Amino acid sequence: xxxxxxxxxxxxTRLLPGPYGTFLLAQFGARVVKIEDKGKGDYLKSLFPxxxxxxxxxxxxxxxxxxxxxxxxxxxxxREEFLQLVKEADLxxxxxxxxxxxxxxxxxxxxxxxxxxxxxxxxxxYQPDSPxxxxxxHDLNYQAxxxxxxxxxxxxxxxxxxxxxxxxGGMALFAVAAAAxxxxxxxxxxxxxxxxxxxVVQSWANVTGAFYGQDKRRYPLPGQGVVAGGIVCYNLYxxxxxxxxxxxxxxxxxxxxxxxxxxxxxLSQQFAPALPGQPVYEEVSQYFARRRREEILAELGDKDxxxxxxxxxxxxxxxxxxxxxxxxxxxxx
Numbered sequence: 630x631x632x633x634x635x636x637x638x639x640x641x642t643r644l645l646p647g648p649y650g651t652f653l654l655a656q657f658g659a660r661v662v663k664i665e666d667k668g669k670g671d672y673l674k675s676l677f678p679x680x681x682x683x684x685x686x687x688x689x690x691x692x693x694x695x696x697x698x699x700x701x702x703x704x705x706x707x708r709e710e711f712l713q714l715v716k717e718a719d720l721x722x723x724x725x726x727x728x729x730x731x732x733x734x735x736x737x738x739x740x741x742x743x744x745x746x747x748x749x750x751x752x753x754x755y756q757p758d759s760p761x762x763x764x765x766x767h768d769l770n771y772q773a774x775x776x777x778x779x780x781x782x783x784x785x786x787x788x789x790x791x792x793x794x795x796x797x798g799g800m801a802l803f804a805v806a807a808a809a810x811x812x813x814x815x816x817x818x819x820x821x822x823x824x825x826x827x828x829v830v831q832s833w834a835n836v837t838g839a840f841y842g843q844d845k846r847r848y849p850l851p852g853q854g855v856v857a858g859g860i861v862c863y864n865l866y867x868x869x870x871x872x873x874x875x876x877x878x879x880x881x882x883x884x885x886x887x888x889x890x891x892x893x894x895x896l897s898q899q900f901a902p903a904l905p906g907q908p909v910y911e912e913v914s915q916y917f918a919r920r921r922r923e924e925i926l927a928e929l930g931d932k933d934x935x936x937x938x939x940x941x942x943x944x945x946x947x948x949x950x951x952x953x954x955x956x957x958x959x960x961x962x
Contacts, residue, residue, distance in 0.1 A: 775830025
């Protein structure tokens, strides 16, 4: 638990990005009160449930650590309950389309008069000045305009198996919320902050693009970049029963790999193109293709060469809901 004073967070978000971010905040010690519409509530409840009539497992996983209140913000009694909550809150987070809170008479300018120290975060698909600001969107849209899909795959583009856009947005929300709460604790001041999920993903694209410099003529085709499968030492390799990755980007790691495999003639070919017909690429590929994953890991796992198995989701997700929740925050101890 990192929040020693247990800040009160009013959560008006739904689906995945916002609830994932507020889940992290709750797990780190915040008190999160989640407001849902009367009736259907959060749409995530009904997305791919395991059994008819049950809430979806992902909804339960991300929201069982929160207080859930069902309110109709257009009705006087429910609206008053909401306003009383805002007066006590440290942070409000919402994910409505631009203008919705203002049309409800619950925009930041009004709420700030009730609680001057309130921090207020809007998380949406796009920043208000984006050309797509008024468009509906989901994870796949943010990955598309954020450069993930455009740089994934080789001959054909591919959809990543993780919800990278939504999860990036939720993690950004966690970071902005923590910073806003710290500012509030130090200065007593609130503030308004806006997160665009597509822009979060685009920030990742800009960092990755920096590997290739400012000259766009140096930018590689998808699948041919130095960090995207374009060189021998940093690549995905098929083995007899799955895949492994080799990420020997530094010379010492590549040297360890070459010596451990008895292939010292590869030493000078670390950055050789990973293209069909390229001799070293074909040789390295064949080395892995003739062996099972566990055999490869037994041979090379302790050789300090940045070799890892490629794990599938079913290998990572535990059976216990409690352990599952713990693994989501297992990146810090």
